[in-house]
Amino acid sequence: MHLSERIISMPSSPMRKLAPFADAAKQQGKKIYHLNIGQPDIATPENFMLAVKNFNEKVLAYSSSQGMPQLIDAIIKYYKKYDMHFEKDEVLITNGGSEALLFTLQAIGDYNDEIIIPEPFYPNYNGFANMAGIKVIPITTKAEFGFHLPEREVIEQKITNKTRAILLSNPGNPTGVVYTKEEIMLLADIAKKHDLFIIADEVYREFVYSDSGYTSFGNIKDIEDRVIMIDSVSKRFSACGARIGAILSKNKELIAQILKFCQSRLCCPTLEQIGATELFNVSDKYFEEVINEYRKRRDVVYKGLQEIPGIICQEPKGAFYVIAKLPIEDAEDFVKWLLTDFHLDNETIMLTPAKGFYATPNSGLDEVRIAYILNEDDLKQAMHILKVALDTYPKKK
Known part of the structure; x- marks a missing residue:
């Protein structure tokens, strides 16, 4: 049967592309810190x-x-x-x-x-x-x-x-x-x-x-x-x-x-x-509390990234994401490896390879997007896992 060129050329979501690897890791009993998708854990008003x-x-x-x-x-x-x-x-x-x-x-x-x-x-x-x-x-x-x-x-x-x-x-x-x-x-x-x-x-x-x-x-x-x-x-x-x-x-x-x-x-x-x-009728206090919470989370992640040798990123000023350039060749391979071959005390992290955020071919190959949508303690542990993983990863630059 014929399918349209429109649907054939439609790109897959880079945030959800690696979900099957995460599902398999969870079936093996691993705990995953999801930093791959912008789903806030803040309570809806x-x-x-x-x-x-x-x-x-x-x-x-x-x-x-x-x-x-x-x-x-x-x-x-x-x-x-x-x-x-x-x-x-x-x-x-x-x-x-x-x-x-x-x-x-x-x-x-x-x-x-x-x-x-x-x-x-x-x-x-x-x-x-x-x-x-x-x-x-x-x-x-x-x-x-x-x-x-x-x-x-x-x-x-x-x-x-x-x-x-x-x-x-x-x-x-x-x-x-x-x-x-x-x-x-x-x-x-x-x-x-x-x-x-x-x-x-x-x-x-x-x-x-x-x-x-x-x-x-x-x-x-x-x-x-x-x-x-x-x-x-x-x-x-x-x-x-x-x-x-x-x-x-x-x-x-x-x-x-x-x-x-x-x-x-x-x-x-x-x-x-x-x-x-x-x-749209919530109080300004709601926003103040939410923004303060995300600022603290941003600080945890940025501090953690700054402490990892070889990572390049500037402090993000808004939203709840940061793109970090890692000291590796292929971020997608690294993210898969985190889910399939690596764990720290049966815990690992899930990131989003950044190449899917570019239209220019072969761009962002060594970059990942991190969504800091978890609580501070979980983010501190996630940054620790990332540091250990990069020390362990066999395909560093």
Whole structure:
């Protein structure tokens, strides 16, 4: 039977690719510290659960294709705290940030058009672009420089008559980079000069650990008609399973066109929207406590990595990830080995090989992404296991 070129060329998830090796290790009785996937262990705010439990309608009906009005209102109120002022016809509720990204790419590009993305990047960007028939043009950033952007000339030389947008996450997944105000303004100027959209994936907005501040594309007035904000409740509220995201843009024509995609899938889940509405009403204290917790976890991991000879990484400033360059040749082989051949007192760790976060062939081969989503004690033990494993690994550089 014939299968489409679209599905054949669709990349597998690098975060889940090695799951069978982890399953086999667990069957052998090994304890695995999972640092491979961004699933927070922070408790989801109770008001989400209570809102769902208190739902007492007799019929679980369709909601609006645009999204439930009360959820849209809650999101608009949330953004006002950051001096971003959206109207009701500038917001669409989506099935997670994933659908928001897919709908956006389908709306702004035709087959064989191009988008520019700093790499390493969230690998599903590649998958969504593939589904939309759009080609990813990477801008390579380096661990040695904290994955900050290269010079303007390097970025502009990637732009062609098929370029439609610049896409980036800020704070960054998988790097933990927080782009400076100067970097944000540089991209804004490039987008304006070359008539491009900026797709701003800011789902980790709250998770910033430096004192140098955070600049959102949503606060740059003179490009507001070309900024498309991607949002999600998954990481901000530790509600990954709720699958509620959003697209926000001051470009009303764009939102009106993307609404047609929303209509084609009818609506997002009603109960999850009811719960998500209450998430946007949590207190600022919730965020303070969560950010302090992740900052402590970041410090544990970064300190542990700094104590291992041969590792190269800069301190991550946001999100809850870091990419580390290891003193090995092949990170994927190392991660498999950790699961199949290595243990320390019957414990091991699972990391994500970083090559799946690059579009440039043969990049990131000696790098791994670490998600610091475990408690401090577990992270300290995981860093100890990593140090011992690298000392033991037979294929070091």
